[in-house]
Amino acid sequence: xxxxxxxxxxxxxxxxxxxxxxxxxxxxxxxxxxxxxxxxxxxxxxxxxxxxxxxxxxxxxxxxxxxxxxxxxxxxxxxxxxxxxxxxxxxxxxxxxxxxxxxxxxxxxxxxxxxxxxxxxxxxxxxxxxxxxxxxxxxxxxxxxxxxxxxxxxxxxxxxxxxxxxxxxxxxxxxxxxxxxxxxxxxxxxxxxxxxxxxxxxxxxxxxxxxxxxxxxxxxxxxxxxxxxxxxxxxxxxxxxxxxxxxxxxxxxxxxxxxxxxxxxxxxxxxxxxxxxxxxxxxxxxxxxxxxxxxxxxxxxxxxxxxxxxxxxxxxxxxxxxxxxxxxxxxxxxxxxxxxxxxxxxxxxxxxxxxxxxxxxxxxxxxxxxxxxxxxxxxxxxxxxxxxxxxxxxxxxxxxxxxxxxxxxxxxxxxxxxxxxxxxxxxxxxxxxxxxxxxxxxxxxxxxxxxxxxxxxxxxxxxxxxxxxxxxxxxxxxxxxxxxxxxxxxxxxxxx
Numbered sequence: 001x002x003x004x005x006x007x008x009x010x011x012x013x014x015x016x017x018x019x020x021x022x023x024x025x026x027x028x029x030x031x032x033x034x035x036x037x038x039x040x041x042x043x044x045x046x047x048x049x050x051x052x053x054x055x056x057x058x059x060x061x062x063x064x065x066x067x068x069x070x071x072x073x074x075x076x077x078x079x080x081x082x083x084x085x086x087x088x089x090x091x092x093x094x095x096x097x098x099x100x101x102x103x104x105x106x107x108x109x110x111x112x113x114x115x116x117x118x119x120x121x122x123x124x125x126x127x128x129x130x131x132x133x134x135x136x137x138x139x140x141x142x143x144x145x146x147x148x149x150x151x152x153x154x155x156x157x158x159x160x161x162x163x164x165x166x167x168x169x170x171x172x173x174x175x176x177x178x179x180x181x182x183x184x185x186x187x188x189x190x191x192x193x194x195x196x197x198x199x200x201x202x203x204x205x206x207x208x209x210x211x212x213x214x215x216x217x218x219x220x221x222x223x224x225x226x227x228x229x230x231x232x233x234x235x236x237x238x239x240x241x242x243x244x245x246x247x248x249x250x251x252x253x254x255x256x257x258x259x260x261x262x263x264x265x266x267x268x269x270x271x272x273x274x275x276x277x278x279x280x281x282x283x284x285x286x287x288x289x290x291x292x293x294x295x296x297x298x299x300x301x302x303x304x305x306x307x308x309x310x311x312x313x314x315x316x317x318x319x320x321x322x323x324x325x326x327x328x329x330x331x332x333x334x335x336x337x338x339x340x341x342x343x344x345x346x347x348x349x350x351x352x353x354x355x356x357x358x359x360x361x362x363x364x365x366x367x368x369x370x371x372x373x374x375x376x377x378x379x380x381x382x383x384x385x386x387x388x389x390x391x392x393x394x395x396x397x398x399x400x401x402x403x404x405x406x407x408x409x410x411x412x413x414x415x416x417x418x419x420x421x422x423x424x425x426x427x428x429x430x431x432x433x434x435x436x437x438x439x440x441x442x443x444x445x446x447x448x449x450x451x452x453x454x455x456x457x458x459x460x461x462x463x464x465x466x467x468x469x470x471x472x473x474x475x476x477x478x479x480x481x482x483x484x485x486x487x488x489x490x491x492x493x494x495x496x
Contacts, residue, residue, distance in 0.1 A: 011059030012066070012117045015052055016129065019118070020136035022048050023405065027140055027180055027398055028147040028170050038172035038397075038477045039455060045397040046448055049110040053442040056113055057435060065120040066113070067434060069411065077351060080343050085109070085437065087340045088309055095308025096316070100481040103448055104309035104335075106441030107475075111400055113438055115408035122412025130370055133409060134191045137184050141209040144170065148216070152265065168216055172477065176396045178222040182387045183380055183402040185213045185225075186232055189251045190376020207254060214258025219266050224387045232383030236375050239356055243363045247375045288390065291325035294318055295334035306337035313474045313481050323472040323479030324395050328388040331395075352381065355414040374413065380406050395474060448475070458483050 022044070025031070032040045056063050070078065085105070092101035122129045151167050171177040188210040195203045217225050233251060236244045298307045298317060307314070312334050313323035325331050333341045359374040384393060384406060393399050459478040463469065472479045 010065075011055040011062035012121050012124075015055050015062070015114075015117050016121045016132070018048065018051060019114070019401075019405065020132060022401060023136045024139045024143060026401075027177075028143045030170075035452070036172070036477060037170070038176075038473055039452065041171075041397040042476060043449065043452060045401060046445055048401070049107070049114065050442055050446055052114050052117060053110050053438045053445075056117070056438050057442075062117070062120075063431065063434065065124065066116045067431065069116055069119045069123055070434075073351075077347055080347050081112075082433070084336075084340050084343050087305060088336060091305035091308050091336060091340075094305060095311055095314075097308070097311065097314055097482045099444075099447070100310045100313075100475070101308040102444045103475065106444040107400075109437050109441040110445060111404045114401070114404040115411060118405060118408025119412035122409060126412070127370065129412070130373055130409070133405065134187065134194065134373070137187045138191050138206050138209065141184060141188055141213065142205070145209060145212055148212070168220055171398075172473065174220045175222065175224070175391065176398065178217070178220055178225045179387065179391060179393050179396055179399040180402065181213050181217060182225045182228045182383050182393070183399065183406055185210060185217075185229065186251075186376045186379035186383055187406075188213060189247060189254060190372050190379075192254075193246050193250050193376075194370055194372040207250065207257075210250070210254035211257035211261055214255045215261040215265060218258065218262045224391050225383075227390075228383035228387035231386040232379035232381075235382040236379040239360050239378060240363060240375055243360075243371065244375050247372060247379070287321060288326050291322055292327060292330045295325050295327075295330035298334035299338060303338045306333070306335045306340070309335050310474065310481060311335055313472075313479050315480055315483065319480070321468075321470070321472060323474035324392045326391050328394045348385070352385075355410055356381075358414055377406065377410055377413070381410060392473075452476070 026041055026044055030037070030040060032043060035043055056066060088105040088108075089102075092098055092105050095101040118133075147170055148168065151169055155167050168174055168177060171180070188206060192203055192206040192210060195206065197203075217229075229251075233248060237248060295312070298312070301307075307317050312318055312325055312331060325334065329341070329345070332344060336344075356378050359378055363371045363374055384403065387393050394403065455476050455478065458476075459471065462471070462478045462480060462483050465483075471477050474480070
């Protein structure tokens with residue numbers, strides 16, 4: 001069944017349909033297994049973003065709708081995003097490895113373009129588009145549940161395969177799967193609450209998926225997602241109060257059901273004891289504080305423009321065990337500089353609070369078509385923002401796409417209720433600047449596919465030059481940039 005009216009289908013709606021396919025398929029199914037899990041997901045993301053950019057350039061209707069939602073932003077926000085882009089371009093031009101710096105900037109431009117497409121579709125067809133996105137998230141979780149069931153069954157059938165954390169697969173690292181959970185778990189709970197009461201089977205399935213998500217949270221012994229869910233739940237309660245009670249009740253019930261599932265699947269099935277409580281005691285320990293101090297050193301040495309986008313991963317700048325600092329704030333501060341970080345942080349806090357306050361007011365006035373979705377989205381945004389402070393949420397490919405989905409979803413709901421046309425730049429400069437940004441981003445991001453052809457050689461060069469076997473993902477699985485032979489890093493002292 002087509003979720004859009006055939007008479008009104010345009011490029012933006014086609015792009016969202018393709019987005020739905022990406023969200024459903026990519027987390028669970030390997031389409032290019034020869035590349036390896038991480039590089040495969042990045043390559044598929046690149047292809048999808050290039051389609052998004054091409055759609056905006058080719059379809060005048062799509063571009064006009066995108067610019068309409070952008071002009072709905074306050075003028076200060078429009079200029080703020082433009083300033084961040086300008087600072088990023090200047091920082092990239094001065095960086096030691098400009099290709100990778102411009103690649104990062106271009107990649108974020110296309111992700112922002114994707115968020116705007118999602119916002120424009122929700123602005124045009126709010127109820128239908130939001131049901132489509134809820135369905136895509138639920139189908140994505142359902143497909144992953146099937147994948148997990150197959151792996152779990154294999155672990156039971158073959159004694160040499162142990163039931164445990166390794167049973168959770170499809171991602172290069174379990175933590176990347178946990179980031180996927182952080183974005184989608186609040187939305188799954190929201191879907192279970194939003195579905196009509198007469199759809200008992202559908203409500204039961206979505207609730208079971210949310211419970212399974214909690215089971216896998218316990219099984220993966222993750223701290224970030226647990227803390228993120230706590231922040232999201234408390235934030236939703238403080239904002240919506242009684243209007244969030246149903247969502248919170250279902251969240252707590254799914255967590256309890258997930259604990260029961262964990263007892264049967266992992267404790268009885270594999271004698272695995274959840275270590276989440278123990279790991280929560282270690283918050284603040286490990287390598288993250290060291291990474292963040294390194295970011296502060298980089299920002300101190302390069303306060304205005306930073307060391308360059310993606311250049312935390314340039315060996316002469318940093319050669320620790322991670323090619324990103326496991327914090328969105330510190331990463332942006334080190335790589336993009338203090339002014340850009342100040343603007344982005346201000347936009348996030350100001351814009352986020354404006355949107356969340358609007359969600360609360362619309363719910364209290366009973367004006368929201370899908371009030372449960374508003375609660376779920378607020379929880380998802382708060383959870384994602386808090387998790388991003390302690391992980392690479394803005395780095396990993398699937399998480400980046402979900403960031404654009406959730407951000408665009410919130411942007412579209414805000415724009416639906418806020419009918420301002422904006423007082424920023426006039427129409428034609430908007431078109432020219434937007435087209436120039438997208439057009440310049442596409443070749444750079446497209447060139448990353450050529451970069452993929454040498455990724456194995458650079459991986460081998462990295463492993464030859466270091467005394468460890470683990471890789472440090474950033475854009476590709478081997479995340480350190482400009483490592484084309486061992487001489488690029490053999491003179492760089494490795495940090496403890």
